[in-house]
Amino acid sequence: MTVRGPLVASSGDPAGVGPELLAKAWLTRADHDLAPFAVVASLSHMQSVAGAIPVRAITDLSQAADLFGAALPVLDLGPLDQTPGMPTHEGARMALASLERATALTVAGEASALVTGPIAKAELQKIGFSHPGQTEFVAAACGIAADDAVMMLAGPSLRVVPMTVHVALAAVPNLLTIDLIARRIRIAARALQRDFGLARPRIAVAGLNPHAGEQGRMGDEEIRVIAPAVEQLRAEGMGVTGPLAGDTMFHAEARERYDLAVCMYHDQALIPLKALDFNAGVNVTLGLPIIRTSPDHGTAFALAGTGRASAGPTVAAIRMAADCAARRANFA
Ligand SMILES: NC(=O)C1=CN([C@@H]2O[C@H](COP(=O)(O)OP(=O)(O)OC[C@H]3O[C@@H](n4cnc5c(N)ncnc54)[C@H](O)[C@@H]3O)[C@@H](O)[C@H]2O)C=CC1
């Protein structure tokens, strides 16, 4: 599939593995048939982490496609002195500047999709970033309410949506409402049709409690909240089942029965995804007017500069961004 304009990538935290993995991904562009992409970053820093991989400055995203065959195009944010694995305020400010510029280029339609490199949430919040994560930042930049930007993690074996994300586990039961679950599942279903080519997605919804509550004996969120949301969606004609017991819905045979597992909290979703698909896992934000993907991992500070970090998830994020952009462009 082809996309209409280049993709743009934010670097992520320059002390982390994000920049070097974008360079490594570029190196495999032919093997993985990667669409042209440019990185918004410090050119000098990108050159230092890329080693022998050619990296060159562009001044406008429209120059990316022509250069892409010969070098990794970089929209330069200026010099940065950064030791791998040692996050700094200066590095965090660079990560934020990169995220802001790359997002703005995509919102303006100059890039066909946005791929965000991993940031360290705590490091960014130290310099005043007020969002729980990049998902909410990008949603705000698109004028979308945070609740309507739905995080999906997707790999070759599984797709998962965590209904609640970066909140304390103790806060989860009170955050789950019939409206939130129904609204977010509608958004996810629409995105699976439009961006993933699934005409009638099959959606399995997990319970919150052990054994999906065992008929109210181990918690009643399934009876009060989750089952009514599922019923509402089924009444609208959607292929939604549940609430299912979280411990038995991820084995191989169970996964064949659905296209998306909707989970009630972060780790219920991300543990099976990362156990099955860590090296090709993509974090994609559904419900936005733009396409945004990211590798499923974080900054991996301990691996930065060692050459041992895998570019698999970054490559998968670039490929998924291009595929989704092409499908959306062709969606009737
Ligand atoms: N998309 C994003 O921006 C994300 C950011 N984070 C942030 O990353 C920071 C570190 O979080 P952690 O929980 O330590 O997660 P992490 O994903 O950075 O690391 C977890 C484990 O996976 C390994 N790992 C990560 N990426 C790898 C790769 N490409 N190849 C091989 N091994 C890899 C690490 O070495 C570590 O053992 C946190 O500040 C968190 O906020 C975490 C997840 C996603």
Ligand SMILES: NCC(=O)COP(=O)(O)O
């Ligand atoms: N655990 C997933 C994650 O941290 C990704 O967050 P975001 O920065 O993409 O919102």
